[in-house]
Amino acid sequence: DAKTTQPNSMESNEEEPVHLPCNHSTISGTDYIHWYRQLPSQGPEYVIHGLTSNVNNRMASLAIAEDRKSSTLILHRATLRDAAVYYCILRDGSSASKIIFGSGTRLSIRP
Amino acid sequence: NAGVTQTPKFQVLKTGQSMTLQCAQDMNHEYMSWYRQDPGMGLRLIHYSVGAGITDQGEVPNGYNVSRSTTEDFPLRLLSAAPSQTSVYFCASSSHLDRAYGYTFGSGTRLTVV
Numbered sequence: 001d002a003k004t005t006q007p008n009s010m011e012s013n014e015e016e017p018v019h020l021p022c023n024h025s026t027i028s029g030t031d032y033i034h035w036y037r038q039l040p041s042q043g044p045e046y047v048i049h050g051l052t053s054n055v056n057n058r059m060a061s062l063a064i065a066e067d068r069k070s071s072t073l074i075l076h077r078a079t080l081r082d083a084a085v086y087y088c089i090l091r092d093g094s095s096a097s098k099i100i101f102g103s104g105t106r107l108s109i110r111p
Numbered sequence: 112n113a114g115v116t117q118t119p120k121f122q123v124l125k126t127g128q129s130m131t132l133q134c135a136q137d138m139n140h141e142y143m144s145w146y147r148q149d150p151g152m153g154l155r156l157i158h159y160s161v162g163a164g165i166t167d168q169g170e171v172p173n174g175y176n177v178s179r180s181t182t183e184d185f186p187l188r189l190l191s192a193a194p195s196q197t198s199v200y201f202c203a204s205s206s207h208l209d210r211a212y213g214y215t216f217g218s219g220t221r222l223t224v225v
Binding site: 036042043044045046 | 154
């Protein structure tokens with residue numbers, strides 16, 4: 001399984017944008033980039049995914065580097081409810097595949 | 112839709128006891144997985160299944176058994192509980208038809224082994 005590298009923790013101010021980086025230098029051509037987040041005392045929830053192009057949804061945006069070896073999850077206007085652990089995961093889209101979680105980035109939001 | 116339903120939400124076991132954690136999904140998802148999360152740690156994959164009758168081991172399978180007789184259900188059995196199995200257990204499912212999409216997780220079972 002291709003691995004991802006994320007910073008252990010990040011802090012941001014409320015109502016400011018947050019950029020969460022992820023490196024995945026061994027990504028293969030069929031790997032989708034997925035982001036999940038886990039709020040305190042809850043199960044992980046899917047945030048967004050992409051393959052090559054940048055993606056937007058109601059929760060966040062995903063910016064993917066041209067060589068696909070890194071990506072950035074963007075929260076446009078952080079709220080206190082965005083404080084969570086964010087996981088960047090690669091999922092092989094060409095075959096039956098499991099997903100393996102890394103240690104993620106713990107995001108803290110300052111009021 | 113109910114999504115992924117896990118039962119029970121909380122359980123206390125004595126060392127050596129056995130039990131089954133239940134997981135059911137109503138989305139007709141082919142893929143299902145079990146994870147454990149120890150306090151302050153990330154999720155580790157225990158077992159997973161890509162369809163009824165097909166299961167495989169994940170990162171930490173020892174001490175656990177699974178079976179997948181139907182698409183909807185994926186129970187996790189603890190054979191002889193040990194204190195090291197104290198953890199929060201999450202079940203997840205995902206579509207087979209579009210492997211790009213994400214997993215849906217249950218709300219977890221908090222297990223304490225004394």
